[in-house]
Amino acid sequence: MNEHPLRKQIEEIVKLNDTEFDFVLEHFQKKSFKKHQIVLHEGDYAHFEFFVVKGLMRVSRLDFDGKEHILQFGMENWWITDAEAFHHKTKSTLIVDCLEDTETLSLTLENKEKLSSELPKMRDFFLKKTTNGYIALQKRILCFLSSNANDRYHNLITLYPGLIQRVPKAMIASYLGVTRETLSRLSKTEA
Amino acid sequence: MNEHPLRKQIEEIVKLNDTEFDFVLEHFQKKSFKKHQIVLHEGDYAHFEFFVVKGLMRVSRLDFDGKEHILQFGMENWWITDAEAFHHKTKSTLIVDCLEDTETLSLTLENKEKLSSELPKMRDFFLKKTTNGYIALQKRILCFLSSNANDRYHNLITLYPGLIQRVPKAMIASYLGVTRETLSRLSKTEA
DNA sequence: CCAAATCTTTGACAAATGTCCTGTTGGGCC
DNA sequence: GGCCCAACAGGACATTTGTCAAAGATTTGG
Numbered sequence: 001m002n003e004h005p006l007r008k009q010i011e012e013i014v015k016l017n018d019t020e021f022d023f024v025l026e027h028f029q030k031k032s033f034k035k036h037q038i039v040l041h042e043g044d045y046a047h048f049e050f051f052v053v054k055g056l057m058r059v060s061r062l063d064f065d066g067k068e069h070i071l072q073f074g075m076e077n078w079w080i081t082d083a084e085a086f087h088h089k090t091k092s093t094l095i096v097d098c099l100e101d102t103e104t105l106s107l108t109l110e111n112k113e114k115l116s117s118e119l120p121k122m123r124d125f126f127l128k129k130t131t132n133g134y135i136a137l138q139k140r141i142l143c144f145l146s147s148n149a150n151d152r153y154h155n156l157i158t159l160y161p162g163l164i165q166r167v168p169k170a171m172i173a174s175y176l177g178v179t180r181e182t183l184s185r186l187s188k189t190e191a
Numbered sequence: 192m193n194e195h196p197l198r199k200q201i202e203e204i205v206k207l208n209d210t211e212f213d214f215v216l217e218h219f220q221k222k223s224f225k226k227h228q229i230v231l232h233e234g235d236y237a238h239f240e241f242f243v244v245k246g247l248m249r250v251s252r253l254d255f256d257g258k259e260h261i262l263q264f265g266m267e268n269w270w271i272t273d274a275e276a277f278h279h280k281t282k283s284t285l286i287v288d289c290l291e292d293t294e295t296l297s298l299t300l301e302n303k304e305k306l307s308s309e310l311p312k313m314r315d316f317f318l319k320k321t322t323n324g325y326i327a328l329q330k331r332i333l334c335f336l337s338s339n340a341n342d343r344y345h346n347l348i349t350l351y352p353g354l355i356q357r358v359p360k361a362m363i364a365s366y367l368g369v370t371r372e373t374l375s376r377l378s379k380t381e382a
Numbered sequence: 383c384c385a386a387a388t389c390t391t392t393g394a395c396a397a398a399t400g401t402c403c404t405g406t407t408g409g410g411c412c
Numbered sequence: 413g414g415c416c417c418a419a420c421a422g423g424a425c426a427t428t429t430g431t432c433a434a435a436g437a438t439t440t441g442g
Contacts, residue, residue, distance in 0.1 A: 061333055069336035071329060084326045116318075120311065127307075127318045134321055135275045137328035138262060142252060144335040145260035145368045148398075168419060177336045182399055184421055339428075359389060373429055375391055389438065400427070407420075412413105 005077055006051055006105060013128045014121040024122065027115045028105040033057075033098045040096035046085035048106040052078050055102025056166055060174070061094050070175040073099075073163060079129065080104075099167060149178045150186045196268055197242055197296060204319045205312040215313065218306045219296040224289045231287035237276035239297040243269050246293025247357055251365070252285050261366040264290075264354060270320070271295075290358060340369045341377045
């Protein structure tokens with residue numbers, strides 16, 4: 001079955017008929033980006049939330065010292081944006097860019113709200129996704145509270161095994177909150 | 192004006208008339224707990240989400256080594272529960288207890304969903320609150336990624352100045368992901 | 383008001399992680 | 413093919429944080 005990935009994700013939560021899904025899709029714009037392309041610059045307004053159809057994106061912040069900290073990766077079927085800038089209509093403090101050539105479906109806040117009102121089950125969907133995202137972030141925080149670099153690394157591997165193959169270890173380190181040197185040394189510390 | 196704290200919070204997002212707010216309130220149960228009382232044990236089902244009217248609660252996890260890690264505090268007007276156990280109807284991996292005598296308004300998942308359906312603006316409210324919670328957790332993660340213990344501590348002080356007066360520093364340390372000894376040594380490291 | 387319990391601070395040392403540096407590898411590009 | 417650059421590993425040392433132990437300080441309850 002050649003179902004659309006967005007439809008598949010929505011239907012894990014609420015059922016849609018063909019007409020409804022077409023209606024949903026009308027609220028999105030297809031946008032494609034190239035590897036290394038910056039999709040949202042720091043200081044810009046975050047006009048879109050991106051559903052990644054194909055490719056790999058990243059949300060990060062640049063330190064005062066120029067160090068970059070990766071808040072989130074976004075592979076296929078993930079939603080990516082600077083959540084605060086997007087929802088509060090403020091200027092972004094984060095950077096969104098592409099680690100691979102990427103195809104997205106892009107949603108403006110206006111269309112997200114419109115869609116939620118016009119098709120109430122989509123608000124159910126967004127609430128459920130946001131709740132699950134909240135729970136995932138809580139788990140990541142618990143990981144910071146209770147685990148050292150090694151455990152956090154292995155937790156990440158089991159959580160997203162595909163990710164490790166696609167991004168340089170220096171970025172994994174940045175996501176884990178350690179230096180690449182520390183990450184590099186982990187492998188041999190263990191048996 | 193002697194407005195109900197829950198109503199005040201809801202009306203920051205969606206407007207309610209008196210009848211509607213009474214209707215909202217019918218979905219909650221008043222529950223009071225004493226200091227040190229455990230409201231949700233590890234392994235139990237999380238039947239409620241708590242809106243803290245008065246007092247101070249805490250969500251934490253017990254380590255394999257017996258160390259406790261504090262995921263969240265909940266003062267007045269905060270919502271508290273084991274989010275995963277509550278929303279997924281699974282057994283709790285976290286502990287919810289009270290650091291002070293506490294009065295809450297408690298909401299079951301069934302009533303939350305009922306309320307969301309019967310009064311659609313309440314789903315708007317819950318979505319908005321959850322989104323803001325998500326953004327707050329992202330900020331906390333960025334803090335772990337880019338700040339040392341000292342900066343995290345001072346960030347917490349500016350974020351929740353009232354909290355420091357009400358909870359022992361050992362718990363602040365646990366929330367920040369450091370030992371109390373480390374936290375204790377921070378004050379003098381700086382000017 | 384006292385005694386017990388809890389909380390905080392401090393010291394000495396160990397472990398984890400960061401910083402700076404060098405060298406090697408391997409793939410992309412002209 | 414050869415050059416370049418990004419990625420990775422590793423050494424040497426500094427800094428931060430954890431661990432264990434003990435002593436003060438504060439709060440709590442009778």
